[in-house]
Amino acid sequence: MNYRLDIQYDGSRYGGWQRQKDTDNTIQGKIEDVLTKMLGTEVQIQGAGRTDAGVHAKGQVANFHADCEKSCEEICQYLNEYLPEDIEISKVSEAEERFHSRLNAKEKVYQYRIVSGIHKNVFERKYQCPLHETLDVNAMQEAAKYLEGTHDFKSFCSNKKMKKSSVRTIYSIEIVDLTQEIVITYTGNGFLYNMVRILTGTLIEVGRGRRKPEEMKGILEGCDRKEAGFTAPARGLTLLEVRY
Incomplete structure (x- = not known):
């Protein structure tokens, strides 16, 4: 299944969106860590925009592929329970299999x-x-x-x-x-x-x-x-x- 995440975050204390090798303090990294914990297998998400360190988002979009028995609402609830308070998943929804948050953005x-x-x-x-x-x-x-x-x-x-x-x-x-x-x-x-x-x-x-x-x-x-x-x-x- 291909899932779409609608995300908002205060980027003040993060090293940007993109996961980095020398720090775990990124938006992508935080979300992937929670998803990996939830699914028991490593998950990689694709973001629509690689916002810089300190930049915020009200309408970031990401997607990931996974086999999950939870509903979209349950995934959203799980993510928000374990993510820091300055990152919020506004919505989780099923996307078309070929949907890519960055490549399909107009x-x-x-x-x-x-x-x-x-x-x-x-x-x-x-x-x-x-x-x-x-x-x-x-x-x-x-x-x-x-x-x-x-x-x-x-x-x-x-x-x-x-x-x-x-x-x-x-x-x-x-x-x-x-x-x-x-x-x-x-x-x-x-x-x-x-x-x-x-x-x-x-x-x-x-x-x-x-x-x-x-x-x-x-x-x-x-x-x-x-x-x-x-x-x-x-x-x-x-x-x-x-x-x-």
Whole structure:
């Protein structure tokens, strides 16, 4: 049976989604450990997105194959009983045999939150970038238009050894000024390593007046990480949704 997991997590204290050899403190690792305990055999899950250390998710999706006598509701209950309190399985459901959470994903939606006011919200502090600056949102919106569409986003990727195509399509970048907070929502068919955070850092530099909106075209054409802005902190980023 192929099972789909809908997952949410606070990534603050984890080394990212993907299981790693040098630490057991990853989201994937925690879920696989509980599933392995439940089934009595090693289980590997496939995640839709490999979120970085410190990045959060409200709508992560994963899948795994297993023979299990428990119902989907019982699997969900078991997982949530033994997982840490900052990881929650929202739903377990049966998926088509060939369903793959990453390969079948059509769109992913990420959101980045920036504190622009002088005060922080202590209850939201782990999910916002504490910039505390006034940014030119209109300039950021103008710059975002250059980044929408299908482009080679190599300049916005931290993986220097990447051999696969770095061409991706961003369907929309919405930037909303909420007075004390700026929210940037990215919707695309996929994102490279650190891509959303580098896009955000570059847009922040536009908002600070250090770059002009029209410079985005040259950054894309340069295909060089050094052309783009800084990598925004992980804490402000959340994977909102994966669409199939």
